[in-house]
Amino acid sequence: MKELILGGARSGKSLLAEQRAAQSGLHVIYLATAEARDGEMARRIAHHRERRPVDWGCAEETLHLADKLRELASPDTCILVDCLTLWLSNLLFAGCAATQAEAGEAIDCPLLREQTGALIECLPQLPGRVILVSNEVGWGIVPMHPVSRLFADEQGRLNQRVAAVCEQVTLVAAGLPLVLKTAQPA
16 A cells, blocks of 8 residues: 655654554565755754664665665565655755756756656555655745745645555644545455
8 A cells, every 4th residue: 555644844744654654564664865964954864763663674765766665665565755845855956946946947857857757657566555754835825935936836746646646645734644535445
């Protein structure tokens, strides 16, 4: 089963994803997309590491998520991807999209297009369970900065595409899960 868990900052989405992974009964691999580029992010990463069970595997991938998922997925494994939001940000800045937005140009970023397309294509084909965590950023005001607007737009598009290929989608607000889409019994 593939599940997308959405929520705002500090909504409880990662904690819910970790609980579901632990309850899966499968070998869990935590697939991190963040890079510790400053002290604050290093503390966030450390906090996530400290609360994970010691028997969970851990892998990191900042750009080529679909390739890493294909490498790690197996019928007896639950992969927890935390999070798509940081992965998307990595793609925007590693490719040309952020620079193009800053310059007021039309966005044509092969890295962004190829990697998000690869994720959407591979998810339904992966064996085992995959739980993806992502931020819901579209409920606020439209950002003033062009790169922030690009990010909000692309995050919304990515969430829609991932939700379409997942069997279950859960929104978390104030630590409370709200199931938006559920797997139909076979």
